[in-house]
Amino acid sequence: MNLTRRRLLLSIAGFPVLSSLASCELSATPPLIISSHIWPGYELMFLARQENWLPATGLTLNETSSATASMNALVAGEVDGAALTLDEVLRARAKGIQLSIVLVFDVSAGADVVLVRPDIQTLAELEGKRIGVEQSALGALMLHKLLAKAGLPISSVTQVAITGDAHQNFWHDEQLDAIITYEPTSTRLEAEGARRIFDSRDIPDTIFDVLAVKSDVISEKKQALCALVDGHFKARKQLHHNPQDASHRMAGRLNLAADDVLNAYRGLQLPDIYANHRLLTDGQLLSAAKNVSQVMVEAGLLSKNDSLADLIRTDCLPGHA
Amino acid sequence: MLRTRYCLTIFTLFLFLLSWRNAAADVEVLTIGILAQRSFEEDVARWQYLADYINEELPERFVQIQVFDYPGVERALQQHKLDFLLTHPMHYFLLQKRMALSGSLATLVDQAGEKPVNAIGGVIFTLADREDLSQLGDLDDQVIASYCMNCMEGYQLPVEMFLDADLEPPAKKNMRFLGLPRDKIVDAVLTGSADAGFLRAGVLERMVEAGRLDISKIKIINRQDLPDFPYAVSTRLYPQWTMVALHGASSVAARRLVAALLNIENNTILSRAIDIYGFTIPANYTSADTLARKLQLPPYDIIKKVTLTEVWASYRWVIILALVAISLILFLMIGLFFSHRKVRTAQQFGEEQHQALNRSYAHLRTLIETIPDLVWLKNTKGVFLLCNPQFEKLFGVPEAEIIGKTDYDFVEKELADFFRQKDQAVIEAGQSCINDEWVTFADDGRRVLLETIKTPMRDAAGQVIGVLGIGRDITQRRLNEDKLRFYARVVESAAEAFMVTDTDGIIVSVNPAFTVITGYSEQDVIGKTPSILNSGRQDRAFYQKMWSAVKQQGSWGGEIWDRRKNGEIYPKWLSITTVQDETNETTHYVAGFSDITDRKDSEQQIHSLAFFDPLTNLPNRRLLMDRFEHALHVSNRNQKYGALLLLDLDNFKTLNDTEGHVVGDHLLIEVGKRLLDSVREGDTVSRLGGDEFVVLFEEMGSDESVVASQVEALAEKICSQLARPFVLDDDNCVYQTTASIGLTLFMGQDISISGLLKQADLALYQAKDAGRDTIRFFNPAMQEDIETRTTMENAMRHGLAEDEFSLHYQPVVDFSGRCIGAEALLRWTSHSLGVVSPVDFIPLAENTGQIIPIGDWVLKTACAQLKLWQSNPVTSHLTLAVNISANQFRQSNFVAWLKQAISESGIDPGQLKIELTESAVLYDVEEAVARMESIRAMGVSFSLDDFGTGYSSLSYLKKLPVEQVKIDRSFVMDIPADENDAAIVRAILSMSESLGLSVVAEGVETDQQFAYLTQYGCTCFQGYFFSRPIPANEFMAYMAS
Secondary structure (H helix, E strand, C coil): CHHHHHHHHHHHHHHHHHHHCCCHHHHHCCCEEEEECCCHHHHHHHHHHHCCCCCCCCEEEEECCCHHHHHHHHHCCCCCEEEEEHHHHHHHHHCCCCEEEEEEEEEECCCEEEEECCCCCCHHHHCCCEEEEECCHHHHHHHHHHHHHHCCCHHHCEEEEECHHHHHHHHHHCCCCEEEEECCHHHHHHHCCCEEEEEHHHCCCCCEEEEEEEHHHHHHCHHHHHHHHHHHHHHHHHHHHCHHHHHHHHHHHHCCCHHHHHHHCCCEECCCHHHHHHHHHCCHHHHHHHHHHHHHHHCCCCCCCCCCCCCECCCCCCCCC | CHHHHHHHHHHHHHHHHHHHHCCCCCCEEEEEEEECCCCHHHHHHHHHHHHHHHHHHCCCEEEEEEEECHHHHHHHHHCCCCCEEEECHHHHHHHHHHHCCCCEEEEEEEEECCEEECEECEEEEEECCCCCCCCHHHHCCCCEEECCCCCHHHHHHHHHHHHHCCCCCCCHHHEEECCCCCHHHHHHHHHCCCCEEEEECCHHHHHHHCCCCCHHHEEEECCCCCCCCCCCCCCCCEECCEEEECCCCCHHHHHHHHHHHHHCCCCCHHHHHHCCCEEECCCCCHHHHHHHHHHCCCCCCCCCCCCHHHHHHHHHHHHHHHHHHHHHHHHHHHHHHHHHHHHHHHHHHHHHHHHHHHHHHHHHHHHHHHCCCEEEEEECCCCEEEECHHHHHHHCCCHHHHCCCCHHHCCCHHHHHHHHHHHHHHHHHCCCEEEEEEEECCCCCCEEEEEEEEEEEECCCCCEEEEEEEEEECHHHHHHHHHHHHHHHHHHHCCCEEEEEECCCCEEEECHHHHHHHCCCHHHHCCCCHHHHECCCCCHHHHHHHHHHHHHHCEEEEEEEEECCCCCEEEEEEEEEEEECCCCCEEEEEEEEEECHHHHHHHHHHHHHHHECCCCCCECHHHHHHHHHHHHHHHHHHCCEEEEEEEEECCHHHHHHHHCHHHHHHHHHHHHHHHHHHCCCCCEEEEEECCEEEEEEEEEECCHHHHHHHHHHHHHHHHHHHHCCEECCCCCCEECCCEEEEEEEECCCCCCHHHHHHHHHHHHHHHHHCCCCCEEECCHHHHHHHHHHHHHHHHHHHHHHCCCEEEEEEEEEECCCCEEEEEEEEEEEECCCEEECHHHHHHHHHHHCCHHHHHHHHHHHHHHHHHHHHHCCCCCCCEEEEECCHHHHHCCCHHHHHHHHHHHHCCCHHHEEEEEEHHHHHCCHHHHHHHHHHHHHHCCEEEEEEECCCCCCHHHHHHCCCCEEEECHHHHHCCCCCHHHHHHHHHHHHHHHHHCCEEEECCCCCHHHHHHHHHCCCCEEECCCCCCCEEHHHHHHHHHC
16 A cells, blocks of 8 residues: 555656657657556456556556447547457448557457356357347357357347446346356356356457557547557566566455456466567458457448458557657 | 363473473473463463463474564573464565565464454554644654564554654654553553553453443544554554464474464354464565565664775775875876976967967057058158058059159159149158148049148158158048038028037037028027927927927928017928938938918908908808808708808998998998998808898707797898988088898808809899898798799790780770770780790899890880881870889980980880880989980980889979879879878879970770869879770771771
């Protein structure tokens, strides 16, 4: 407590100094505002914030309750960027918001799951059942893929709309037979007995969680953006090098026991700065985006394929500073 | 527990002995070293259970556990006594680096209650009542108790927090390393021998649980917010302690040990006995590396610094050699440099001299060639030695062709002689002389006035060897000088005064006219400022405005009143301009002025004449109109009544005629004065002309009736003022006069000025009509009158021309009813107005003067009619009486006019009677009598009309040459009933008889009247009783009957 208070006092005292430094750019322009809901992949940003590895001014993390809320904030022009999945980014771009991806937080490999009541054993048994799904691109995508694998038409299941911050409540109150959810909720539900029947390992290289920022803002607020990216990587390093310390510090916001925090990252690959560079420049992400776009058009989630123009910006990665 | 321990120890010892005896025993002894966490006793006790368990699991081995403090572990490691070690991550890291261990076998999992604790941390604490210690920074220079320097949770982790906060870690001198048990640290803080303490997280909680510590006495510094961690922690969390395999251990033993450790289940008797949760797979210890770097612990504690000494040691000879070589080279270079310099200097000097010489020659050459003046050089014989390009132009040939020749080769002999003469003079005088010459330039033929300076040129010995000539074109200068002289002359002779001041306002020069006008001579004013001329009439603001205009616009002109030297104040027209130099900076101010006294006087006069009556000095009509307009405007704006008073002197004409114009003028002047005295400050008294005066009262008030009475009072005052006798001459003659006054009120601008004047005029007329010396107000009813009057006036004007007038004749009868004569009465039938009664139009005619032409017509018509009658025997005896108005009678040419009318008509004047009213003659009785006499002399007789109605004195009656008297109808009307009238009539009849006058009674309408009149001696009668007035054509018929 004392440490953080001291930190706070120092940061306040240091503010005028900060402003007069080279980061005068930071305080002169309006702050970079990034929207994010609670997701292990995004949580590293918040750990960085907690550990004061992010600049005190010029950058604001806007906490939302769900991806939908983040999207809405983008559309409304309240934020400059958001932590979103790749399909959400394409959705937003289809709405006319010119977004570019500057960072890959994580690649889902098991973190996005479809949980079922213990009595459902096979995918085919999902026919006619009530399935809770978020009204988001990710939810729709997971459902589409799930049903495709199950060989069932869309109409064969009853979709129940659920919201990002209350999956557990919906599971309990709405008598759902299945739910499309993700960490950390999935761990909690699995602890209660829910079974995993499908997860993102079944659809590899599809679900990317990225930091998408409005293209015109990138150069404008580059310093703040790159500070955020650096903060994320520093937190990632802390998680890898001292998982005990990192997990305890993240436990509060994720609302998990410290030990469970590490479990929550089980289904996620966290690419470091070099892996990020590869993903963004080697075309991996681009081809994944193309595939996702196609799937989304087929699923009726997009009216037409994304042009993929200016989708990727490597401004904050090494070699492109 | 103690007993068990004891037994176990004995047993262990026994086994050991056994093993020692059986050298070739197949029991391997493994020693597990454990770094003490709590106290020796406690740790030995609890870890023994682990030893027992392991021994069970590893039957072919004998495992013993030894608990060490840090120094102990070190010794044991040195002596290679240990196979396995359970220690903290930093120690493990250090050992790894030192000895290349295989790695972590398993990681300890501590427990808190029944929950696993997978991380370790340190806590920083102090006494709860230490107000001064609340943050890490406060611990600077405080005594801190800790277990041991190599302790991770109890020292290294707290130090990391200091470093993270950019603080200096506690100085070594402030640290107290107290060793085990950890209770010592708590005690030290509690007793105050240390200000704060570093401990591993969990110790405090354990002490509290054991009842050995009152937690309220303690407070935690830099507490981390980690809700999921069971203990209070002040540092970062790190992975738990680890079991490592040291070199000696066999891999088989290691594997078995690991398996055994990992099999320990939580919440079993064993685990509870050991007081751990269990063991788990090795944790990630990379954080230890990071921490070691941060804290600069081995192997990161040595930073190789390259010191100069090292370098020196290794490269000593090379360095020395290099230094020697360098210094040698430097030395040589310096030597070379200096010698080189000497050579250079000498060389340079020579160069410089040469250059200097060239330069001065070039300079001189340039000088001569660029001098705009003509420069030439002749020797004593007059031969040209040198000249410059300007001079070339004079002769029109280049220098080369001039050198060697003389003036005689270029100009006419006379001029050349002149030049030669001048040159000689210079040579002989031995000094320079200057003269002006007009020369013609050969190159372009222009004539130039050249100012030539000729100077003798001497050699080193002082002998004159030639003449240097310098000629300057002063044509322009001469022209300028002439111009200057010309303008100076102009200024000197100007009638307008000029005064020049510098920028400080000091007078630097004045011209003669200045002295004439101001009276100040040049000496009086030079060096002073123009303020000596000030009259004080203009205020400061005026001068400020004047000077700002001068400064901003460069000039100013206006009227100003100054004071002459003799004190007289006079007006002048002043204009000030600025004089600037080439840089547009003002250098002087020039003031020019002329005395405009005369002009001002003339202006004054003109103004006077234009607006004032020269006689009385009252405002004239023009000024009155001006004031009147203003008065109307103001009245309209303020909604206040004003009044217009029109005043007419009643008998002025008489006075003027009898006493003369001088007196008359004098009277008018006096009247004017008295009027002025009678009115208020703002009122205007003006003279319109003749004896007419107008007084304009402005802003009397807003209540009409009040104003009316006020105005009336003022008019009364005026009347009383004028009623006082006037003493006009030195001869003590006293004159009296009265005035008739017409008043009208006005408010607003509804009625025009001329309309208002008409109103006042009508009122005046009313006053006059009422008998003069009276005041009459115009009232709205009168407005109608005005209109009627105007209409009638206009109609009347046309009347004569359009034959609208006619004469009717009323018979005059004798007592028998026989017609003996007639009275001609004017009738008017206007085409526009119809029949207009004489009562209405005759007074108007008299007022407007139209009575003259009308009267003329009447007389002529009457005479013509009389002539007709005289030609007719029936009517030849008739007399005809014609009414003559007072106006007509008073016309100066009346007598002559009458005479002419009579002669033109050809009548016998004896039958013509002229009826006059009393007022006609009363105005000027003497004059009237004279006229009447002369008319009488023509044969015409007079009848006094409306007798008895005027206020005339009977004495006048005696004087007037009147034959007949006509009793006014007003008396006849009421007789014989009215006694008074009857008495009057009788009186008149009686008097007339006595005086020998005939009497005609007018307005006889009844028999009684007729009878009464006859009774009392009236002989002639006129009236409706006999006949009304009838037209001429009807008259003959009447006569016939």
